Amino acid sequence: MDFVNKITDxxxxxxxxxxxxxxxxxxxxxxxxxxxxxxxxxxGLVFESTIREATFTxxxxxxxxxxxxxxxxxxxxxWQGKLHVEWSEISDETSVKEFVNRSLSIRWTxxxxxxxxxxxxxxxxxxxxxxxxxxxxxxxxxxxxxSSAAVEVSxxxxxxxxxxxxxxxxxxxxxxxxxxxxxADSACGIMDQIAVVAGREGYILPLVCQPCLPEPxxxxxxxxxxxxxxxxxxxxxxxxxxxxxxxxxxxxYKIICDWEKIPVTLDQQSExxxxxxxxxxxxxxxxxxxxxxxxxxxxxxxQMNKSQFINQHHLHTDPFTPLKDHVAYNIKANTTYAVExxxxxxxxxxxxxxxxxxxxxxxxxxxxxxxYQSHYAYSACGLGSNATDxxxxxxxxxxxxxxxxGAKITGGGAGGTVAILxxxxxxxxxxxxxxxxxxxxxxxxxxFEGSSDGADFYGIILC
Numbered sequence: 001m002d003f004v005n006k007i008t009d010x011x012x013x014x015x016x017x018x019x020x021x022x023x024x025x026x027x028x029x030x031x032x033x034x035x036x037x038x039x040x041x042x043x044g045l046v047f048e049s050t051i052r053e054a055t056f057t058x059x060x061x062x063x064x065x066x067x068x069x070x071x072x073x074x075x076x077x078x079w080q081g082k083l084h085v086e087w088s089e090i091s092d093e094t095s096v097k098e099f100v101n102r103s104l105s106i107r108w109t110x111x112x113x114x115x116x117x118x119x120x121x122x123x124x125x126x127x128x129x130x131x132x133x134x135x136x137x138x139x140x141x142x143x144x145x146x147s148s149a150a151v152e153v154s155x156x157x158x159x160x161x162x163x164x165x166x167x168x169x170x171x172x173x174x175x176x177x178x179x180x181x182x183x184a185d186s187a188c189g190i191m192d193q194i195a196v197v198a199g200r201e202g203y204i205l206p207l208v209c210q211p212c213l214p215e216p217x218x219x220x221x222x223x224x225x226x227x228x229x230x231x232x233x234x235x236x237x238x239x240x241x242x243x244x245x246x247x248x249x250x251x252x253y254k255i256i257c258d259w260e261k262i263p264v265t266l267d268q269q270s271e272x273x274x275x276x277x278x279x280x281x282x283x284x285x286x287x288x289x290x291x292x293x294x295x296x297x298x299x300x301x302x303q304m305n306k307s308q309f310i311n312q313h314h315l316h317t318d319p320f321t322p323l324k325d326h327v328a329y330n331i332k333a334n335t336t337y338a339v340e341x342x343x344x345x346x347x348x349x350x351x352x353x354x355x356x357x358x359x360x361x362x363x364x365x366x367x368x369x370x371x372y373q374s375h376y377a378y379s380a381c382g383l384g385s386n387a388t389d390x391x392x393x394x395x396x397x398x399x400x401x402x403x404x405x406g407a408k409i410t411g412g413g414a415g416g417t418v419a420i421l422x423x424x425x426x427x428x429x430x431x432x433x434x435x436x437x438x439x440x441x442x443x444x445x446x447x448f449e450g451s452s453d454g455a456d457f458y459g460i461i462l463c
Contacts, residue, residue, distance in 0.1 A: 231442060
């Protein structure tokens with residue numbers, strides 16, 4: 001309740017917030033990608049856990065047309081954390097994007113002003129005045145634990161509540177994904193947003209990303225815990241490695257559709273741009289693993305560049321990763337990953353369900369093996385990292401004998417955080433791995449331990 005007490009104190013002192021009007025407070029944690037990683041944008045099943053670290057947002061309406069932002073975390077990071085914006089400056093999609101891209105010091109506002117623009121566009125009869133927003137976050141930036149989704153969801157939920165809009169669940173997650181895709185120009189899938197919206201402390205959220213179909217939460221088997229070790233090597237969803245891997249998967253999808261003469265068309269019903277087809281509904285995850293192995297995997301090219309692909313297949317079916325010259329796209333590896341990872345996650349999910357009812361060491365070992373397989377598949381996709389590889393090797397070395405069942409790179413890869421599945425009693429071993437890695441010289445690591453409730457379960461606190 002420290003944040004709530006801080007906002008109460010601000011109100012009493014008329015510091016940033018007016019003492020006479022209500023303030024709406026929301027909280028959204030970061031997330032650990034236990035399994036699924038890069039198969040959300042290809043319609044796969046993902047398996048997500050929240051973390052304790054979170055973003056808090058406090059929102060209060062103004063009587064004028066001014067948007068007043070105070071992001072304490074942005075200021076601490078060396079960015080411009082305080083600014084005033086008039087609604088007239090962000091009246092349409094183009095002006096919002098132009099504003100947030102004026103300088104790197106205000107680039108973070110894409111995740112805030114984009115939210116406000118979305119609400120005004122969607123609910124023009126309710127969003128008629130300015131607003132004050134105060135933001136603080138303990139979610140480390142660029143570490144593969146969805147710091148951007150934590151900000152988006154926290155800001156969107158608090159702002160919506162202040163304007164009298166009830167926004168939650170899948171609707172809240174999709175709204176925030178739209179902001180990240182369209183305003184922030186980040187080609188993320190839906191898993192980050194829904195995980196930090198619908199997650200629960202001590203539970204794992206399975207989600208079929210078609211586009212957003214949460215399945216019942218699964219309680220973590222008794223005796224197990226999820227840890228995360230941030231490698232200290234920055235990860236960015238907007239980085240070229242992630243974009244190239246994502247684009248390659250869509251290229252492989254289009255190649256297979258062309259081989260089968262399956263028409264691919266733009267989905268006119270989707271608010272977030274995507275292509276679809278009558279066979280797999282636009283999702284590689286709907287392609288059977290065995291059929292893929294039988295008919296397509298051996299025929300796919302290892303690599304293609306932009307001109308080769310466009311000359312032969314004409315259309316790139318991902319609106320958010322425009323193909324670039326001088327990039328060699330790993331078609332086979334990334335298409336294979338999309339199909340195989342969905343299969344691995346489904347196995348992992350069923351093992352988890354069984355283990356939550358009747359704990360079995362064999363199940364834990366198999367779950368860990370699937371995590372290791374997933375990790376090494378990242379490298380084939382061009383998303384590996386020497387730092388995260390070392391962390392995974394350290395986990396393997398300690399092994400099942402010391403309670404460590406599995407480990408894998410998370411989220412978009414190319415650095416960031418490693419998720420670890422281990423026994424609760426293995427904390428001394430986790431600390432040993434952390435210390436060994438700290439001395440390896442890759443970067444300053446950070447230990448994630450424990451989970452917390454998502455934004456919907458935290459709800460809105462009024463003060």
